[in-house]
Structures are given as structure tokens and as C-alpha cells.
Amino acid sequence: MRIIFYIVQKEFLQVFRNRMMLPIIFVIPVFQLLILSYAVTFEIKRINLYVVDNDNTVSSRSLIQHFASSPFYHIVGHGSDNQAGMEFIQKGKAHQMISLLPGFEKALNSGHPARVQVINDAINGSAASLMSAYTVSIISNFNKEIITSFNPDAGAAAKVQWSFWFNPELDYKTYMVPGILVLLVTIIGMFLAGMNVVREKEIGTIEQINVTPIKKYQFIAGKLIPFWIIALFELAVGLIFARLVFSIPILGNIFLIFLIASVYLLVVMGIGLFLSTVTNTQQQSMFLAWFVLVIFILMSGLFTPVESMPQWARNLNVVNPIAYFIAMIRMVMLKGSGFQHISRELGILLLYGTAILSLAVWRYRKTT
Amino acid sequence: MNSAAYAIEAQNLVKRFGSFTANDNLSFFVKKGEIFGFLGANGAGKTTAIRILCGLSKPTSGKISVAGFNVFTQAEKIKQRIGYMSQRFSLYEDLTVAENFRFYGGIYGMSRDQIRQKTEEMLGKLNIAELRDTIIASLPLGIRQKLAFSVAIMHSPEIVFLDEPTGGVDPITRRQFWEMIYQAAASGITVFVTTHYMDEAEYCHRISIMVDGRIEALGTPAELKAVHHALSMNDVFIKLARKAVNKE
Structure with missing residues (x-):
């Protein structure tokens, strides 16, 4: 134990003496949290619409008016042929074009289907489907008005009353911020510990350690503990930020969140330390760590729902620690889930962490 | 041989890296308390x-013991009894003098008091007590x-290994360094x-001269000079090293 203490003490001295390290550890994460949380959004706040109205009747203008009065739509141009609208979309000035042919009102009045053509810029597929949803809902409102104007009793249909649990305002940040916290802790955990070991290899000081009777597990523990503490501290800073700046609800037990994070960190830091035992330069270990991290992050369910991934990808997530952590932290922070709800995932992470750390100890070579 | 008299015994030490033989059948014995030049x-x-x-590298073959322990099977026992100063700089440059002593003393399992006492003693010998908190x-x-x-x-080892300790150092400091040795x-x-x-080499009790991975000569400086009819170790070395193939 005493030997581990001396390594931990040395690491803290070095971290706090390094002028670049402190900003890396404390300032950059706050910026990331602020920027990513505000900027990375799935919501569409402004749709630029180009209108081609060749009917030019009360009905057609009324439909256009429905769009114009929606806060999400912004009409960027009117014209009489689709070609001009296509031009707008090509140049990126419009996201959507609505085209009404002559005879729109006549068809409505005679009870025939009246056709509306909607063209979406679907380069970003999920944005395009959101746009479609907005458009469909505006048009169906318009339909309802038409129907009630013909037959005042027709309004009485089954009405859906939605209620959104756990994120009642469908606030995107409530969903994202816990995930971004996970990312911050992950990057700190995976990189700092691993880089640190490889740095000692590069400088040559690791030889001086390898020539002492230190036990392999003592060395790995000495490298794990300091950065484990720093990452947990970072999580605390992030949570305070989330609470104060974004007013993210923290429904679950705060200690449970830290318990989950501390187990999770054993896994990612174990991976970082393991990679450091198989690489010789910071460059190599950086590339390997990024490779692993990018795959883990993209598959984790942070940006895209895990439920919509193909089955093979969901199977791969069995070994993805980030997926477990994001699922758990969202459950605890937003749903207020307790220990019994996450104990299975937590148990898996604990096993995983033990395995990967043992692997790192085993792979660390004092004698080559 | 009375093994208690020897700090290091190496018989037929061989180390190969692929097809390259770095150490070709080295045999030598180092007596306790001796200054042995390599x-x-x-x-x-x-x-x-x-x-x-x-114990940083595994030999390919040979019968080697250091401080009475086998390098193949008891490397960690050896490590408690030796000190090592590598060619590459081994102190942490971003720590102070005292912090380096504390760290290395600590991982050798020395107590807090022992560390403090040794640090003062070592700095006192070097007359640099005022530098203890310098990076x-x-x-x-x-x-x-x-x-x-x-x-x-500092952990009072039985044997200390110094790998080119005076590389790049001025003659006066080299002289002082040898006084420390x-x-x-x-x-x-x-x-x-x-x-x-x-x-x-003249400062060593006994020396061995390696050429191309083999020991070409072994003895006291006086013996070697006599055998090779040379006035200085420099001449001995040049005579032997001419045979070398593995030039840098």
C-alpha cells in the first residue's frame, strides 16, 4: 500500500506542476460541455421554405398562410415554377419547397383529393424526416379546418393526449448533457492514465522503475488511482454545471451516479492502461485509443438510439462500456432509477473492469 | 569456486536478438566490493x-547469478539488492531533488525517516543541501x-550498475563522480x-573489454597493459577494437 501511495503522490505532483495539464483537465471540459450542449441539437428551429402557388385561390393562400404563421417556417421565396424553387434548394437557400398546381381549390370544393407536392432537401435524413413531420402536421390542421367548415360536427374524432415522461418538455439538453458528461469522463480516463505510462517509456524513467522490486499490480494501481480521482472530480464539476447552467434534473441518488462512474472508470482506464502496455510511443497509444473510443462513442447510443441499430451492432455493444454507462446515467439522472434497476449493468461493468485491469497487469512487462 | 565471494557470476551468457548475437558467450566473475569496469x-x-x-532483459542462455540469485527465476529478488543508473536520464525532470529521492526511496520500501535521513546525507556529501527543493x-x-x-x-544496495554514468560530463565532474564511486x-x-x-578504465580494480559482443580481455589494468605491451589503456583498447566489425 505504501508503495502505491508514493506513486500516486508523484503523479499528483507532476499533474499539478504541468502548466498545460491543468487547463486540459479543468477548463477544456467545461467549454466542451457548454459548446456541445448548446450546439449539438437534433431539433430544427427554422425551415426555409420556397412556395410555388400556381392555384392562387383563397384555399391555396390559406394553406400557405398556415406555414407562414408557424414559428418554424420561414418563407424565403415565391415563384410560379418549380425550377426556381429547385435552384433555391440546390444553393442551400431553401430546405423545402411546396408546390400547388392550378385546380387545388376546385378539387377541394368538389370533394376530390387536392394534391400538394412537397420536396425536401434530405441530405440530412433525420432532419428531413423531422421536417416532413412538421409539414404533415400543418397540412392536417389545414385539412381539419376545411372539413369542419363543410361539416361542423366532423371535428369530434378520437383525440390523442400525449404525455412525455422523464423529459416532459422534450428538452434536447436534458437528454444530451448526461451523455456528454460521460464522454468527458471517458476521454480523461482513457487518455491520461495510458499516455502517462507511455510517456515514462519515452523518457526512459520506466526503466528505473522496472529495476526496483515494485510489484506489477502496484505500478498499475499507482497509475490508475490518481487519474481515477481526477476523473471523478471532473464528473462532480460537470454535474454542478449541468445542474446550475442547464437546470438538468438529477432525480436519482447522487452517490449512485458516482458509484456507477467509479466502476465505469475502472473499465475505460483499464483499456487505456492495457493499450499503454502494448505500445511504445504516445503517438501509437493515442491512435489506438482514438480508434477504440470513436467506435465505442458512435455505437454507445449517445447520438443515435441503440434501439434503432441492427441486431449485430447491438450485440457488439455487449463489450461497449460507454453504452452501459450512458444507459445507466440517463436512467439514474432522468428517471430516478435506483440501485436495483441498474445492478445488472453495474455488475457487468465491474466484471469487465476486473478483467481488463488484470489483463493490463499481466501484459505489463518489467523484463523484456 | 566459493560463490559467497562473488557479487556477480556469469557463465556463458548469450543474448540473441533474432539472428544478431549481442552477447556472445560472456563469462566473468565480479568480487564483492570490487569496482568492475565494462x-x-x-x-x-x-x-x-x-x-x-x-533483470530488465532476459538472457537467451547461460548460467548467471547476481547477489546470489538466479537471473532467470529470481529476478525480483535481485532487484531489491541492486541499484541501477541508466544511460538515459533517470530522474523526473519536473520533480525537485527531494521529491525524486522520496519517490525512489518510497518504491524501494524505505520508511519516511530513512528517506529523510538518506536524502540529507546524500545532499550533504555532495555539498548541495540548498538545492533540495530545486526542480x-x-x-x-x-x-x-x-x-x-x-x-x-540510496537504498544501500549490494551492487550498483552504472551504464555510462559520465557520458557528456566535463573532466572535473567526471573526476568527482569517480570519487563518489x-x-x-x-x-x-x-x-x-x-x-x-x-x-x-585506469580507476577500476578489474576491467573487461568487449568487442563485437565478446569479451576480448579481462584483468587488472596493469595486467592488460603488460599482456598487450601497451603504455595506456587507450593503446590496449585500440589494439583490441581494431578487430571490430560492428562499427556504428
């Missing part, structure tokens, strides 16, 4: 041999090398030192 040109295989004796990076190379040596012997030897520590400065 000489050779760059690339002769000195560092490879020293790393094997310190290593701001110290000149000569002082750093002396400190690295002090750190290597003599003090260490006088206190009972066996010193195993590699160098390619031939004047330093």
Missing part, C-alpha cells in the same frame, strides 16, 4: 549485458548525474560500471 566501443554489447544483469530540469548535467547516482544507491565501493557496495572513456 569497456567497449558503442554497439559492443555493454548495455545489453548490464540490462540482463539488472531537476533547472540543474546542470553534472549535478544531475551525481544525483542520479545518489538515488541509485570510490566512496561507494569503500562502504562495501560492488560497482559494475560501463564506459568508453579509457582514462576511467
Whole structure:
């Protein structure tokens, strides 16, 4: 134990003496949290619409008016042929074009289907489907008005009353911020510990350690503990930020969140330390760590729902620690889930962490 | 042979890297308390041999024991009893003098008091007590090398291995460094030192000269000069090293 203490003490001295390290550890994460949380959004706040109205009747203008009065739509141009609208979309000035042919009102009045053509810029597929949803809902409102104007009793249909649990305002940040916290802790955990070991290899000081009777597990523990503490501290800073700046609800037990994070960190830091035992330069270990991290992050369910991934990808997530952590932290922070709800995932992470750390100890070579 | 009299026994030490033989059948014995010089040109295989004796590298074959322990099976036991100062700089440049002593003393399992006492003693010997809270990076190379040596012997090892400890250091500092080596030897520590400065060879009790991974000569400086009809170790070395193939 005493030997581990001396390594931990040395690491803290070095971290706090390094002028670049402190900003890396404390300032950059706050910026990331602020920027990513505000900027990375799935919501569409402004749709630029180009209108081609060749009917030019009360009905057609009324439909256009429905769009114009929606806060999400912004009409960027009117014209009489689709070609001009296509031009707008090509140049990126419009996201959507609505085209009404002559005879729109006549068809409505005679009870025939009246056709509306909607063209979406679907380069970003999920944005395009959101746009479609907005458009469909505006048009169906318009339909309802038409129907009630013909037959005042027709309004009485089954009405859906939605209620959104756990994120009642469908606030995107409530969903994202816990995930971004996970990312911050992950990057700190995976990189700092691993880089640190490889740095000692590069400088040559690791030889001086390898020539002492230190036990392999003592060395790995000495490298794990300091950065484990720093990452947990970072999580605390992030949570305070989330609470104060974004007013993210923290429904679950705060200690449970830290318990989950501390187990999770054993896994990612174990991976970082393991990679450091198989690489010789910071460059190599950086590339390997990024490779692993990018795959883990993209598959984790942070940006895209895990439920919509193909089955093979969901199977791969069995070994993805980030997926477990994001699922758990969202459950605890937003749903207020307790220990019994996450104990299975937590148990898996604990096993995983033990395995990967043992692997790192085993792979660390004092004698080559 | 009475093994208790020897700090290091190496018989037929062989180390191969693929098809390259770095150490070809080395056999030598180092007596306790001796200053044993390991000489050779760059690339002769000195560092490879020293790393094997310190347990940093596994030999391919041979019968080797250090401080009475087998390097194949008891490397960790050896490590408690030796000190090592590598060719590369081994102190943490971003820590102070005292912090380096505390760290290395700590991982050798020394107590807090022992560490404090040793640190004062070592700095006192070097007359640099006022530098104890100075960051290593701001110290000149000569002082750093002396400190690295002090750190290597602070846990009172039986044997200390020095791999080109005086590389790049001025003649005065080299002289002072050798005084430290003599003090260490006088206190009972066996010193195993590699160098390619031939004047330093004269300071050793016994030396071996390596050429192309083999030991070409072994004996006291006086013996070697007599056998090779040379006036100085420099001449001995040049005569032997001419045969070398593995030039850098």
C-alpha cells in the first residue's frame, strides 16, 4: 500500500506542476460541455421554405398562410415554377419547397383529393424526416379546418393526449448533457492514465522503475488511482454545471451516479492502461485509443438510439462500456432509477473492469 | 569456486536478438566490493549485458547469478539488492531533488525517516543541501548525474550498475563522480560500471573489454597493459577494437 501511495503522490505532483495539464483537465471540459450542449441539437428551429402557388385561390393562400404563421417556417421565396424553387434548394437557400398546381381549390370544393407536392432537401435524413413531420402536421390542421367548415360536427374524432415522461418538455439538453458528461469522463480516463505510462517509456524513467522490486499490480494501481480521482472530480464539476447552467434534473441518488462512474472508470482506464502496455510511443497509444473510443462513442447510443441499430451492432455493444454507462446515467439522472434497476449493468461493468485491469497487469512487462 | 565471494557470476551468457548475437558467450566473475569496469566501443554489447544483469532483459542462455540469485527465476529478488543508473536520464525532470529521492526511496520500501535521513546525507556529501527543493530540469548535467547516482544507491544496495554514468560530463565532474564511486565501493557496495572513456578504465580494480559482443580481455589494468605491451589503456583498447566489425 505504501508503495502505491508514493506513486500516486508523484503523479499528483507532476499533474499539478504541468502548466498545460491543468487547463486540459479543468477548463477544456467545461467549454466542451457548454459548446456541445448548446450546439449539438437534433431539433430544427427554422425551415426555409420556397412556395410555388400556381392555384392562387383563397384555399391555396390559406394553406400557405398556415406555414407562414408557424414559428418554424420561414418563407424565403415565391415563384410560379418549380425550377426556381429547385435552384433555391440546390444553393442551400431553401430546405423545402411546396408546390400547388392550378385546380387545388376546385378539387377541394368538389370533394376530390387536392394534391400538394412537397420536396425536401434530405441530405440530412433525420432532419428531413423531422421536417416532413412538421409539414404533415400543418397540412392536417389545414385539412381539419376545411372539413369542419363543410361539416361542423366532423371535428369530434378520437383525440390523442400525449404525455412525455422523464423529459416532459422534450428538452434536447436534458437528454444530451448526461451523455456528454460521460464522454468527458471517458476521454480523461482513457487518455491520461495510458499516455502517462507511455510517456515514462519515452523518457526512459520506466526503466528505473522496472529495476526496483515494485510489484506489477502496484505500478498499475499507482497509475490508475490518481487519474481515477481526477476523473471523478471532473464528473462532480460537470454535474454542478449541468445542474446550475442547464437546470438538468438529477432525480436519482447522487452517490449512485458516482458509484456507477467509479466502476465505469475502472473499465475505460483499464483499456487505456492495457493499450499503454502494448505500445511504445504516445503517438501509437493515442491512435489506438482514438480508434477504440470513436467506435465505442458512435455505437454507445449517445447520438443515435441503440434501439434503432441492427441486431449485430447491438450485440457488439455487449463489450461497449460507454453504452452501459450512458444507459445507466440517463436512467439514474432522468428517471430516478435506483440501485436495483441498474445492478445488472453495474455488475457487468465491474466484471469487465476486473478483467481488463488484470489483463493490463499481466501484459505489463518489467523484463523484456 | 566459493560463490559467497562473488557479487556477480556469469557463465556463458548469450543474448540473441533474432539472428544478431549481442552477447556472445560472456563469462566473468565480479568480487564483492570490487569496482568492475565494462569497456567497449558503442554497439559492443555493454548495455545489453548490464540490462540482463539488472533483470530488465532476459538472457537467451547461460548460467548467471547476481547477489546470489538466479537471473532467470529470481529476478525480483535481485532487484531489491541492486541499484541501477541508466544511460538515459533517470530522474523526473519536473520533480525537485527531494521529491525524486522520496519517490525512489518510497518504491524501494524505505520508511519516511530513512528517506529523510538518506536524502540529507546524500545532499550533504555532495555539498548541495540548498538545492533540495530545486526542480531537476533547472540543474546542470553534472549535478544531475551525481544525483542520479545518489538515488541509485540510496537504498544501500549490494551492487550498483552504472551504464555510462559520465557520458557528456566535463573532466572535473567526471573526476568527482569517480570519487563518489570510490566512496561507494569503500562502504562495501560492488560497482559494475560501463564506459568508453579509457582514462576511467585506469580507476577500476578489474576491467573487461568487449568487442563485437565478446569479451576480448579481462584483468587488472596493469595486467592488460603488460599482456598487450601497451603504455595506456587507450593503446590496449585500440589494439583490441581494431578487430571490430560492428562499427556504428
